[in-house]
Amino acid sequence: MTAADWRLDDTDVPTLHPSGDWTALDLGDAARRLATKSGSAQRLDVSELGRVDTAGALALLRSMPTGADIDCGPREDLRRLIDLVRPALEKEAPAKQGLEGWTGFFDRFGRQVVQFGGDAYDMLEFAGRLVVALGRTVVHPRRLRLTPLVAMMQDAGINALPIVFIMTFFIGAVIALVGTNLLTTLGVEVFTVQLVGVAVLREFGVVIAAILLSGRSASSFAAQIGSMRMNQETDAMQVMGVDRFDALVIPRVLAALLMMPLMTFCADIGGIAGGLLVSWATIDISPVFFVQRTLETVSITHFWVGMSKAPFLALVIASAGCRHGLMVGGDVQSLGRNVTSAVVQSVFMVIMFDAIFAVLFMVLDL
Structure with missing residues (x-):
C-alpha cells in the first residue's frame, strides 16, 4: 500500500x-x-497510478475541467470508475432566485418537453412493433402461445368480473338516486329508467371496466414483465432465440382484447341492476x-356504442402495461x-380516448 500523491506539470x-x-x-x-x-489539469498521466476506487476516481475527475474527455490509457478499471462517478458531478444545480431561477425553470421545462417527445416516439415505436407482431401471429397462428393466453384471460378477465359487477352496480345506483331526486321535482321520475340505461350502456359500463382493467392488469403486466427484466429472464429468452413480443406481449394484449367486451357486458348488467334496485x-x-x-325506450345503439369502445381501450391498456414492463431497468426503483x-398512463388514455369517441359519435349522430 502506497500513499496517494500527485504532481502537476505546468507545460503547454x-x-x-x-x-x-x-x-x-x-x-x-x-x-x-x-x-x-481543480480544473487546472488538461491531461491525465496514469503511468504511476496504483490501485484506485470510486473515491480516488472522484478526486481525479474533480481535478479536470468539467466535461473533459479523460484519456485513461490502458487503465480500463479507471475508465469504468470514472463513468460510474461522473453523474455525481453532473447533477442539476438547485434553482436560484431572480433571473437565474427563471433560467432554471425554462431549462427544466425544456427537458420535460424533450422527455415527452422521447416518450411519444417510444410509444409509436412500440405500437409499430406490436402491429407487426400481431400481423405475424395472424399469418402464422402456430406462433401463438395458448397456455399463457388462457392464463392471462383468467387473470385479467374472469377473476375481475365480480369487482366489475359490484363497482358498476353502485355506479348505477348512484345515477338512479341522483336522477330520481332531480326528475321527481319535475314530475317526470319515470325518465330515470332512460337515464340509467343510456348512461350505463353508453359510457359508465365500458369506462369503469377499462379503469378497473388499468388498475388490475396494466400494473400486473408491468410488474410481471419488469420482474423478468430485473432477473435477466428476458435477456435469456433473447439468447435462446425467443421473441419477447411473441412470448410476453402478444398473449397479454390478446387476453385484454378478448376479455374487455365480456367485462363491459358484465358492467352493463351490474349498472342496470343497481339502477333497477334504487328505482324500485x-x-x-x-x-x-x-x-x-328499458327495452322500449333505450335504443340498442347505445349498447353497441359502448361495446365498440371496449377493444380499443383494451389495446391501449395492455400496450401501456407491457411497454412500461419492458422499460424496467435492473433496480427496484x-x-x-x-x-x-x-x-397512470393507461387511466389517462382511457379518459382521453373516451372523450374523443364521445365527440366522434356526436358528429356521426350515433
Missing part, C-alpha cells in the same frame, strides 16, 4: 501525474490538496316495468416507477 498542456494508491484508505490529504487545483326502492318502479321500459407510470 498541464498534465496531472497521480502516483500511489488512490483509494479511500490511502488518499490522505492528496484529495484536499488537489481540490485547490325510491319511486316504486317495479323490476318488470323497469326492464320493459425502476420497477416501482414504471408500474406507477403504466397505471
